């Protein structure tokens with residue numbers, strides 16, 4: 001896994017979310033998407049500012065143009081595979097604070113999720 005930052009990552013993730021939102025709004029015969037709420041995990045590698053920028057680009061000229069984008073940050077959590085302790089983690093290479101093991105399994109914070117939206 002690499003940690004280098006690729007702005008196309010946010011662009012394609014955001015495009016998927018805008019597509020989903022528009023599809024849903026069209027199905028509900030809405031005229032406008034008012035707001036979209038996203039959760040961004042601390043371990044996802046997704047940069048909120050890049051998502052905001054990508055959202056403006058992807059939503060232009062669609063039902064989602066001008067929608068209020070709300071971003072919630074979700075902390076990272078890992079579980080130690082050796083001693084089962086759960087702990088808050090900020091990187092994917094974190095030592096278990098209990099036993100020092102490197103065998104942590106990520107249980108939260110590795111993704112960006114589309115959680116809510118409001119339409120009109």
Ligand SMILES: [Zn+2]
Nearest residue numbers: 080083096099
């Ligand atoms: Zn442990």
